[in-house]
Amino acid sequence: MRVYVAGVQHESSSFSPIPTSLASFRTVQWGRVPREATFGVGYGEACELAASMGLDVVAGPLSDAQPSLPATASAWASLRDGVVDGLRDALATGPVDIVFLCLHGAQMADGVDDCEGELLGLVRTLAPQAAIGALLDLHANVTSAMLEQADLVVSCREYPHIDYDVRAEEMLPVLIDIARGATRPTTAGVRLAAPGIYPTTEPPMLDFVRRFTEAQSRPGVLAVSVNHGFEGSDHPDMGSSVVVTTDGDPELAASMAHELAGAFLEVVRSRSWRGPDVPTALDEAFAFEGRPVVVADRSDNAGGGAASDSTYVLEELIARGARDVALALLWDPVAVRLCHDAGDGARIPLRIGGKAGPQSGRPLDVFAEVTCVRSDAKQALFGKGEPRFRLGRSAAIRLGGPGGIDVVMNEYRQQVFSRHCFSEHGIDPVQRHVLVVKSTQHFMNDFGGAGGGDALAAHVVRCDAPGTMTPDLASLPYVRIRRPMLGIDPVDELGIESMSIAPR
Ligand SMILES: [Zn+2]
Incomplete structure (x- = not known):
């Protein structure tokens, strides 16, 4: 099997004072720079792991920048096309069975709210038969487009983000099964209007991570992710979310996503937002x-x-x-x-x-x-x-x-x-x-x-x-997010909203 591994990562803050151009990004390519330079967010890890599993690895670019304002339209077009062109080149020399992308999930550009959704759509068009996986930061604002275009969307689950290697290890065997036709992934996502800072090093998130990690081992479940959301992104899909992928069981995916979202709400309600001045x-x-x-x-x-x-x-x-x-x-x-x-x-x-x-x-x-x-x-x-x-x-x-x-x-x-x-x-x-x-x-x-x-x-x-x-999110000049939003508006009853995922 051949796997194409690439990525673009940027957490875009609508309120940052720092502009973002192509020069803000650093680009590496596995095999062309010291291996250590490709590690940290799952990219080098996925390449080495895939190679160790006997897959033929085609490494595309990984570009990343420090969080800052949404990138210029031309910068985004260049980064996006770098990943897409790498895939096109790979396809020119043979079939690609798996596409493994290391993305963030809260990347914006001028005129584009959902960079990841756009990129995954282009990759899907180019390689419609491939098993497409996206590894995200848990501060992702997950969108329907991402879940529609990818077969498997998984986020890191620790904050600090120390588990990209573990997530890549979990994803690759699932993607291989999808590519073989041995597994038929079905994903459900639910969104909560509750972005926030949820450290996983202490209760209650410490216990909740353990809980949904256990849930992932239930029969028929392929992956469970809980996204905290990124509150700096001023667009309608900003928020936290739960994403569950099962093997051909949409009811199980939906019921688990709702169950875990309900438990996440308890976590959200039990923590205090503010610290001392x-x-x-x-x-x-x-x-x-x-x-x-x-x-x-x-x-x-x-x-x-x-x-x-x-x-x-x-x-x-x-x-x-x-x-x-x-x-x-x-x-x-x-x-x-x-x-x-x-x-x-x-x-x-x-x-x-x-x-x-x-x-x-x-x-x-x-x-x-x-x-x-x-x-x-x-x-x-x-x-x-x-x-x-x-x-x-x-x-x-x-x-x-x-x-x-x-x-x-x-x-x-x-x-x-x-x-x-x-x-x-x-x-x-x-x-x-x-x-x-x-x-x-x-x-x-x-x-x-x-x-x-x-x-x-x-x-x-x-x-x-x-x-x-x-x-103090209420002090930020939001224009485009959905309201009401926890931490900004008085919210008595927080809703759990099912994300619509159009079948391909
Ligand atoms: Zn993060």
């Missing part, structure tokens, strides 16, 4: 006796489209004369450049942060000691495995003298995944009283020990600073 969060952190305490500045998470240059937390730390604290990653390429020009050990006046947009707060004028400049620092994607994710040029500065506030700034906008953001710059995170990380939840695999490793954090505080990723 900046002063309250810092009070809590500095009052805690153990160390380190991790304060998550989740509203400025680059992984959801924020600039990662906001200064709300840092301004408060400076105003308090805080000691024994380190903050990462402040995205400020200009300040990084100045630090590199000044060099290690320099003491310089510097204006940092607060540049990208109104959600960034005020730029801060500080007097800084440059403590470390690097051009090769990396961190571990999702806090998993070796540090391979490049920070670009980076610089650590110290404010307030020894024992004061260390700030790590970098050039390639990204959230904090792992402790390397600190340790690569000579900052021992274990020794600090308070660590501020710009991230919502992915930091938890390393700092919180969610991946089975040692927990670094003695305590975690999730802080609600102002910002692009504010959990």
Whole structure:
């Protein structure tokens, strides 16, 4: 059997201050770059796994970019056509039995709400007989078009997203069976007007993931996915969802999707949406006796489209004369450049942060000691495995003298995944009283020990600073989403809506 593996990934935020062009994307191809560069979101994993199962692997491109505004129409057309042209080339040299696409599920472009649905439709037209599978991020806003065009749509189920390899392992045998005609996939999807942040490292989602993972092993069930949805996408299909695929049993698929959606609603209702504001969060952190305490500045998470240059937390730390604290990653390429020009050990006046947009707060004028400049620092994607994710040029500065506030700034906008953001710059995170990380939840695999490793954090505080990723969804200028929506409108009774999936 021949399998074509490719992908495009972008989580598009209608509220991001960062534009998205073709230059925003990085493209790799399995077999043409070091294998490690293709790992993390299931693409390299699927290629290697398929090869190990004896499949003939044709690798197309995988392109990905940091979350930001919907891409320009021309950028999307180029990325989309890259995947489609790769498939066309593969078909020119022989039949393709399986198409395995690594997508996000919340990708938008100018004039296109549902990039994944459009791409899957083109792939279906080109290879109507192939078994088509799509591996998504659980922050997908799943659409009817995606479920109509693909045979199997599966999302990662852990947040932090550490299970792409496991999902790929589950998908490939199912896709092989579909291609052989041994299995006839039937999918049901239900949508809930309840997007949100649902960490799977703690109850109640910890228990719910276990529950629907068990449900997947019921007779006749091929796959179960629970999508949290991505609240930054301002279009009518934004929301969370449950997707169930069975072997030729549409009633079972529908009943299980509704059953699990009902259970997911209980989870949604039982969690609180809001965390403390900046002063309250810092009070809590500095009052805690153990160390380190991790304060998550989740509203400025680059992984959801924020600039990662906001200064709300840092301004408060400076105003308090805080000691024994380190903050990462402040995205400020200009300040990084100045630090590199000044060099290690320099003491310089510097204006940092607060540049990208109104959600960034005020730029801060500080007097800084440059403590470390690097051009090769990396961190571990999702806090998993070796540090391979490049920070670009980076610089650590110290404010307030020894024992004061260390700030790590970098050039390639990204959230904090792992402790390397600190340790690569000579900052021992274990020794600090308070660590501020710009991230919502992915930091938890390393700092919180969610991946089975040692927990670094003695305590975690999730802080609600102002910002692009504010959990106060009612404050965002939505225009096109369906209403009412949990977290935005007063909702007494949340509905479960069956998605219509037209037969092919
Ligand atoms: Zn995600």
